[in-house]
Amino acid sequence: MDTTELRELLSTDGLRLLDSLPAFDQTADVVRTVAELRKAGHSPALVAAVLSQSKLRSRAEAKFGPFAASMLFTEAGLEQATRLRVAAMHAGRFRAAGLARVVDLGCGIGADALALAAIDIEVTGVERDEVTAAIAAFNLAPFPHATIENADATAVDLGGYDGVYLDPARRSDARRLKDPADWSPSLDFAFEIGGRLPTGVKLGPGIDRDLIPAGVEAQWVSVDRDVVELGVWFGAVARPGVGRSALVIGEHGTAELTAPADSEDAELGALGEYLYEPDGAVIRARLIGDLARSLDARMLSDQIAYLTADTAVATPFAVCFRITETLPLDERAIKKRLAQLEVGTVEIKKRGVDIDPAAFRAKLSLKGKGRNSATLFLTRVAGKRVALLAERV
Template sequence: MSLLHTDEGARALAEAMGEKDPGSLAAATRLRRSHSPEMAAEALGQAQLRHAARAKFGDLAPSLFFTHDALEQATRPVVSAWRAQRLKAEGITRVVDLGCGIGADSLACLRAGVDVVAVELDETTAQHAAANLSGGTVLHGDAVTLAPELLADAGPETCVFIDPARRTESGRTWKVEAFTPPWDFVLSLLDGPHSTVVKLGPGVPKQLLPEAVEALWVADRNDVVECSLWRTPGARPGHGAVLLDSRFPDLTQGVRVDDAPHEPLPVAPVGRYLLEPHGAVIRAGALDRVDPDAWLLDPQVAYLSTDHPVDTPLATCFEVLEDLDFNPKTLKAWVREHRVGSLEIKKRAIDVDPAELRKKLQPKGPNQATLVLVRTREGARALVVRRLATTSTG
């Protein structure tokens, strides 16, 4: 149970937030002069969490309450805003959030004008969620137990949202028997009468995904942050990717691409340009949506090539400057000849450690270069490339 949700707790937290280094011994000494050791420790711990949360929550972080685990699993604001806006657009006016954590997704729903009833199993986290969700209802209890009552009279305007915890004492897990709430319960919701959205980690094994749902790999800028499963009025069964950008918060719908039926991509040698598809596009199986003229270099590797530059949020485009044998002696000679001191090495499906290869190549000099190690039908190649600037915002 948290000590912070009292008048004294608020004062202690305000003092802790005023400390430049809330993790220091000096800060603890100062707070203990006017508060109990337990209160001082919790206030300073919360201040440290708020500082850490700035990377994910920005200016919103200092006004929210966190726990370590809940902060780690909490949805980024740009993603929760996208989800809330989509739910509202589909006619959802009430969300039942089963396992709300500190309430990041519920908060986005409230801000979008959608009512929220949230459930959280951990008592301290539930207290924090209640403080974060002014205007929403937070219940402390087990989602499996409370769900039947909360959904008993729910109509088509209600949607269940669930983000099952995927962590054990040993760390993250994809063993479904370790999920909280259990995976069988999650599947029962997806197969039930109510609209349902499930948030999972981006590395979810595809064999776990039910066929009748829309599975979307969602990215914020270059980071693939989740796979969400949708069974809602507007859901389209199949796989897709949604690319958002926290630099442009007004673009809450992002760029959408799906894996509609398609012909296999052709395989051909390296062209004038190399395309590195976004991770979300790769996971969604939508490589053929990157550019209609693109081809694969290898049927099993997600590098594409074209003979024209491509400006798209779905992939990074590189101009191929040189096509070299993948031979350490050849590459070392090239690096020495071109006086390359700053060397970026990228690769997929090539059994090499870029850090170890960089040591062998001994880069030294004023110039910089990017090497991409690729697998082709002719064998492994080392491409010297130049990253092209993109103007596309989707």
């Protein structure tokens, strides 16, 4: 979207047209819709802008729920935006620390600034891109104590603020930037601020852990088993004694596993009746050992993030499976056994073996031929390659 389209979209007629559209339907005849809107006298640029926003609002429901219907987005801004439920937790840290004025450097479309403003924290969002800044200003308009500045985050005077939040842009023209020095603002800039002020920095969950400074709280967050971010917290917004955290959000609600540092791995042991697949946030936070001890479980094999136990214990931090059979990791033997069990659909999971699950599934030639389904783990037990047939508990 360019500034011309944005001006049309933000006009009274543009917003009225956007809000009048029916809910986005992936199967709708787009050509017909465009023709009808053009026939009604709307410009091509406005029609393109409102239809794009309608589609983005539909996609944004997963992150913003019903609030998406009254917000505006950009493609890149929506992709990087914090889920509103997670942003509310970020904001809660600043409120718990008693911080009244917060600046959100690189605020994007304003998701975290929105959460801060919603709990009456005075927030200033700073965004370098002109179009994105205008969209953030629209999204924050209902809050009189929220402002948006179209400026370079690295040039902002932080003197009047109690705390800082940063979400460095890690893409440029749809290209992922691998070097943290190329992020906007850079990782060094973000961490330097953290050394001076209470600061939260949102990063991708797969970042090199060696880049995480000592003495901070590093919290990996998963939503519905998808690890969505790493939050690095400095000063008053970091919790005393918490160096590593796995925050797991799902149908169960919210659960958290914390520790002062990476936990020691659990002992290796014999394969039991049950297998646990830890949540990705637990794996990223390296808290598998603590989880294992809480479940009276043991490691399947060294450096493999599967646990095994003799009893099943309900936990939000892992998915539990009952192992029904142990097979050699041989595609012909597995294919034969699945046919005997009338398995037509198989979920394949692998750790510790160099196998492409999609290619392996193709070799099994199941194609829905059987009436049963199963989960197949391709892994190592005590260092040996095995296949484990299992069912979810």
